[in-house]
Amino acid sequence: MTVRRNIRQPAAPAAPPDAGDSSKEVWQAVRALLVVTTILIAFGLTMLYSASYGTAGLKYFRNQLIWIALGTAGGVGVFLAGYRRVAARSTWWMVLSFLLLMAACFFFKPVNGASRWIRFGSFSIQPSEFAKIAVAIFVARYCADNARTFSVIRHRRGLLPLCAGAGAVILGILMGRDLGTTILVGTMTFFTMLAAGLYFRYLIIPVVIGSIIAVYIKLFDPMRLARVVSFMNPEVVQKGKGYQLWNSLLALGSGNWFGVGFMTSRLKAKYLPEAHTDFILAIVGEELGFVAMVAVILLYTLYGYYALRIAFRSSSKLGMLLGFALTIGITVQAAINLAVVSGSAPTKGMPAPFISYGGSNMIACLLATGLLVSIAFDTIDPGYEERLLEKLPWRRKKNG
Numbered sequence: 001m002t003v004r005r006n007i008r009q010p011a012a013p014a015a016p017p018d019a020g021d022s023s024k025e026v027w028q029a030v031r032a033l034l035v036v037t038t039i040l041i042a043f044g045l046t047m048l049y050s051a052s053y054g055t056a057g058l059k060y061f062r063n064q065l066i067w068i069a070l071g072t073a074g075g076v077g078v079f080l081a082g083y084r085r086v087a088a089r090s091t092w093w094m095v096l097s098f099l100l101l102m103a104a105c106f107f108f109k110p111v112n113g114a115s116r117w118i119r120f121g122s123f124s125i126q127p128s129e130f131a132k133i134a135v136a137i138f139v140a141r142y143c144a145d146n147a148r149t150f151s152v153i154r155h156r157r158g159l160l161p162l163c164a165g166a167g168a169v170i171l172g173i174l175m176g177r178d179l180g181t182t183i184l185v186g187t188m189t190f191f192t193m194l195a196a197g198l199y200f201r202y203l204i205i206p207v208v209i210g211s212i213i214a215v216y217i218k219l220f221d222p223m224r225l226a227r228v229v230s231f232m233n234p235e236v237v238q239k240g241k242g243y244q245l246w247n248s249l250l251a252l253g254s255g256n257w258f259g260v261g262f263m264t265s266r267l268k269a270k271y272l273p274e275a276h277t278d279f280i281l282a283i284v285g286e287e288l289g290f291v292a293m294v295a296v297i298l299l300y301t302l303y304g305y306y307a308l309r310i311a312f313r314s315s316s317k318l319g320m321l322l323g324f325a326l327t328i329g330i331t332v333q334a335a336i337n338l339a340v341v342s343g344s345a346p347t348k349g350m351p352a353p354f355i356s357y358g359g360s361n362m363i364a365c366l367l368a369t370g371l372l373v374s375i376a377f378d379t380i381d382p383g384y385e386e387r388l389l390e391k392l393p394w395r396r397k398k399n400g
Contacts, residue, residue: 022313023380029309030376036303037354037369041068043296044280044355050263051283052276052357060276060357067359074363075370082385083374087141087318093134094169100127101172114177114349126360128173128181132188133367135166136325139189143196144318151199159202162193174213180348182213184333192325196317245340245347247272248279251286252293252342259289276357278349281341297338300353304331310376319375326368 045064052060078086104127105115117124142162143150152158166189174182190206251267254260265286268275275283285293304327311323330353337352339345351361377384 026310026313026376026379029306029313030373033303033306033310033369033372033376036299036306037366040299040303040354043299044352047280047284047287047355048276048357050265050287051268051280053263054269056276063359064357064362067362068366070359071363071366075366075373078367078370079374079377080385080388081374082378083319083322083371084316084378085385086371086374087137087322090134090138090141091165094138094165097127097131097134098169098172100125101131101169101176103127105172105175110177116176116178116349124359126358128176128178128185129360129364130367131169131173132181132185132329133326133364133371135169135185135189136192136329136368137322137371139166139192140196140318140321140325143193143321144316147197147317150193151197151202163205174216178349179213180336180350184329184336184350187332188325188328191328192321195324196321244273244279245343248282248341249343251282255286255289257289257291259285259287259292262287278337278351278356279341280356281338281352285341296352296355300331300334307331307372310372310379313379314375315379315382319378323372323375326372330365330368 045061045068048064049058049061100118104118108115108118111117116126116128118127139162142165146157146162149155149157150159150162153160166185170182170185170189173185186206186209193202194200247267251265251272254266260266265275265283267286268283272279272282281293281296284296307323307327307330311320311327314320314323333350334353336345336348336350337356340347340350351358353361353365374385
């Protein structure tokens with residue numbers, strides 16, 4: 001009698017993922033990211049025209065066009081250089097950012113109690129906006145280069161050097177009394193470290209830092225503390241510390257579903273301060289209504305979605321971490337601005353990315369977008385920057 005045994009044959013190895021499909025997905029994501037960015041900028045210009053024309057004519061509109069041109073040039077520049085080259089100089093960007101922050105603190109006159117700006121006549125820059133990019137690059141490169149040791153405290157390539165470098169710049173931002181950006185950069189840094197593999201027991205770090213910041217505000221920054229109080233009860237102090245927030249809420253409430261009409265805001269001319277900068281979304285809600293606010297939120301969500309697709313499809317850990325950090329920086333900034341305008345968070349100077357008036361913010365956002373595009377192209381076509389640079393006229397002449 002013959003006994004038959006069913007012998008299971010080994011399964012055939014799974015086919016490797018199709019690199020072509022991955023490149024196609026990244027290409028679709030980067031195109032969508034650029035489309036969303038263009039729509040946000042165009043929408044911002046339109047609303048800036050509406051918010052400022054009655055009080056400043058075309059001054060802010062023209063200035064914003066200049067900032068967009070400079071930011072676009074900077075974005076193209078970092079794209080041509082490639083994010084790897086930019087990241088290779090991360091320490092220098094951190095040193096430069098720290099020096100600019102200290103210069104703003106000690107050598108230039110404060111504005112509204114904050115030392116955030118370096119001014120030369122009518123020209124000014126806000127170093128904290130560029131410090132966000134520098135910290136993102138530094139943290140991403142450090143974690144990528146020291147993947148096995150950056151979570152270890154007692155190591156020369158461990159956690160302490162990383163926290164010291166990032167912490168110095170974050171402290172410089174805080175010294176300029178820019179609490180909103182301090183929280184934003186701290187959040188971006190911590191979540192990037194978590195994405196790189198930071199041990200979860202280090203969650204105690206943001207708790208300690210948050211406690212230190214709270215004590216600092218309580219003892220040395222009563223103006224910020226008063227803003228927190230006004231955020232909790234804006235109607236009680238609507239003629240004092242809560243004036244700005246109260247009028248922002250009035251603007252949003254009067255817009256209903258579809259707004260009072262483009263260019264017909266009643267609060268932008270006499271009542272709502274900073275209507276063209278930090279509170280421009282309140283004018284959006286008043287003139288175009290709740291539907292427009294939902295559309296803005298959707299655009300920011302799409303920006304984050306496509307940026308994360310680029311980051312998580314990156315061909316390198318550096319690209320993944322840098323893309324993640326930049327995405328966190330822009331989307332959390334947008335979320336904070338929306339929360340402030342709607343009264344869900346304390347009032348703070350946090351512009352809406354790509355929409356609010358301001359040169360430093362616009363240039364920083366476009367630099368971040370340029371780095372994201374570089375990460376995408378490096379995934380699709382590694383070494384693309386070398387081939388592009390070789391096609392430049394002066395490089396051709398030199399090689400010839």
